Amino acid sequence: MIYTVTLNPALDYVIQVDHFRSGVINRTKTEHIFYGGKGINVSCILNELGCSSTALGFTAGFTGQELHRGLTELGIRTDFITCQEGMTRINVKMKSDEETEINGKGPQVTETEFQSLIEKAKQLSEGDWLILSGNIPSSMRSDAYHQILENTPAGVHIVVDAEKDLLLRVLNYHPFLIKPNAEELGQMFDKQLSSDAEIVHYAKELQHMGARNVLVSMAGDGSILVDEKQNVHKMGVGKGTVVNSVGAGDSMVAGFIAGYLKTHDYAYAQKMGTACGSATAFHSGLATYDQIQEVWRMLP
Numbered sequence: 235m236i237y238t239v240t241l242n243p244a245l246d247y248v249i250q251v252d253h254f255r256s257g258v259i260n261r262t263k264t265e266h267i268f269y270g271g272k273g274i275n276v277s278c279i280l281n282e283l284g285c286s287s288t289a290l291g292f293t294a295g296f297t298g299q300e301l302h303r304g305l306t307e308l309g310i311r312t313d314f315i316t317c318q319e320g321m322t323r324i325n326v327k328m329k330s331d332e333e334t335e336i337n338g339k340g341p342q343v344t345e346t347e348f349q350s351l352i353e354k355a356k357q358l359s360e361g362d363w364l365i366l367s368g369n370i371p372s373s374m375r376s377d378a379y380h381q382i383l384e385n386t387p388a389g390v391h392i393v394v395d396a397e398k399d400l401l402l403r404v405l406n407y408h409p410f411l412i413k414p415n416a417e418e419l420g421q422m423f424d425k426q427l428s429s430d431a432e433i434v435h436y437a438k439e440l441q442h443m444g445a446r447n448v449l450v451s452m453a454g455d456g457s458i459l460v461d462e463k464q465n466v467h468k469m470g471v472g473k474g475t476v477v478n479s480v481g482a483g484d485s486m487v488a489g490f491i492a493g494y495l496k497t498h499d500y501a502y503a504q505k506m507g508t509a510c511g512s513a514t515a516f517h518s519g520l521a522t523y524d525q526i527q528e529v530w531r532m533l534p
């Protein structure tokens with residue numbers, strides 16, 4: 235069974251505004267609401283690819299109820315903990331001359347509520363997958379991922395997509411996959427990475443620190459995978475017009491896992507991750523199965 239964890243899920247309010255100007259009233263040209271938060275996005279793409287998963291995390295208020303309702307309608311299992319204070323956030327994603335995002339704070343999670351999540355982690359079994367995606371909200375203890383993994387039974391495949399210290403702190407749990415983007419990889423070592431060789435070098439450093447497979451995404455420049463046998467795979471992207479890149483990284487994580495589960499082949503997994511990431515970038519919300527297939531067919 236695959237479990238995704240989204241500590242701070244969201245409703246993503248994705249709008250298009252012609253030539254946004256601050257300080258005046260702007261009107262939207264299009265507006266859509268998507269179910270969001272990084273782990274939720276992973277669950278949504280896995281669902282498109284025919285892999286079922288359970289979305290774990292914290293929700294609250296009427297927006298939390300809508301998130302639960304909508305995901306259930308999509309056929310995605312949820313096992314959220316409902317917080318007593320606050321509401322699930324609404325994150326604004328505005329496409330205008332530039333992409334702008336305003337992400338909310340989210341509900342207050344109490345220690346008791348957090349312990350309920352730990353209890354769920356303890357119930358996982360050997361062979362399950364646990365995907366921890368995104369940052370830890372400021373209202374929560376900063377060692378939340380560490381606590382979750384400390385209580386996860388041995389033999390669970392761990393995937394972590396998080397920034398800097400969060401990621402570095404959990405490498406000793408030997409995650410099966412980590413997916414920093416190139417900028418995040420550089421930040422971890424206080425370096426600006428400008429060549430593939432440097433990216434490979436620092437990806438291998440993360441392997442020395444405990445990671446098994448390191449997939450470094452580079453937006454429109456594709457990705458570099460250093461697999462656990464230290465083979466290096468470079469992959470470009472599908473061709474298309476970028477509409478909204480929100481969730482491209484999450485889509486790539488989902489595609490990689492689905493591809494790996496199907497074939498146990500790392501190059502295939504990276505290609506499936508690429509198809510999902512690019513397909514999401516080329517559409518307004520997350521990619522659908524057909525959109526992913528379309529990009530897949532144009533990849534080498």
Ligand SMILES: Nc1ncnc2c1ncn2[C@@H]1O[C@H](COP(=O)(O)OP(=O)(O)OP(=O)(O)O)[C@@H](O)[C@H]1O
Nearest residue numbers: 415451452453454456471481482483508511512515
């Ligand atoms: N402009 C683009 N054109 C084609 N493919 C893209 C583009 N942007 C992203 N992708 C695909 O999605 C993958 C992940 O994108 P990216 O490196 O931006 O991840 P990220 O930084 O984690 O993204 P985000 O945080 O926005 O979800 C890329 O490796 C690529 O395969």
Ligand SMILES: O=P(O)(O)OC[C@@]1(O)O[C@H](CO)[C@@H](O)[C@@H]1O
Nearest residue numbers: 244270271272325337368369481
């Ligand atoms: O505020 P965070 O947790 O860092 O990011 C949340 C978020 O921007 O990430 C997803 C895209 O990756 C969106 O669905 C969501 O709104």
